[in-house]
Ligand SMILES: [Zn+2]
C-alpha cells in the first residue's frame with residue numbers, strides 16, 4: 001500500500017488513520033493496513049526522540065464484538081546513553097498489539113482500559129503507536145553494551161581515553177598507615 005518513487009522515497013499520504021468501515025461489516029474477516037508517518041524530531045518521553053519515518057504494519061481481525069490488531073512498528077529513535085550521557089540513534093522493530101472496540105460494545109467489555117474505542121470508522125492510531133514505542137523502551141538505554149561511561153571522579157569519557165583517577169585513588173587503609181608513618185597517630 002505505501003507509495004515510493006524510484007529512489008525509495010515515500011511519496012504517499014502520511015497518515016496514522018485506519019478505516020475500519022469495511023471490516024466492521026465483515027465478521028471473521030481481516031484487513032491489512034500499512035501506515036507511514038514522517039516525524040522531524042518529536043520527544044515522546046524524557047530523552048527519547050522519534051526521528052524520521054515511522055512505519056506500522058497492522059493486520060486487524062474482526063472477531064465479532066472486537067477488532068484485534070497484530071503487527072509491527074518500525075521507527076528510528078534517538079536515546080541518551082545512561083552511562084556516557086551521549087545521544088545515540090537506534091532503529092527499532094517492535095511487535096504491536098491493539099484492540100479496537102466499537103463504542104456501543106464498551107459496556108460489554110466493562111470499559112476495558114487497554115481498548116481503543118471508536119464511533120467513526122476512521123480511527124487515529126497514532127496515540128497508541130507512540131505509547132507502544134514508549135512502553136517498549138528499556139529502563140536503561142546504553143549506546144553499546146560495553147559502554148565504559150564517564151569517570152565518576154573527573155568526568156572523562158572512558159570510551160575515548162583512560163584517565164588517571166583509578167591510580168590516584170587512595171585506599172582508606174593506606175591513608176591510615178600513611179598518617180602513622182608521618183607521626184600523626186592513628
Ligand atoms: Zn554510552
Ligand SMILES: [Zn+2]
Pocket residue numbers: 151152153154155156163164165166
Ligand atoms: Zn577520572
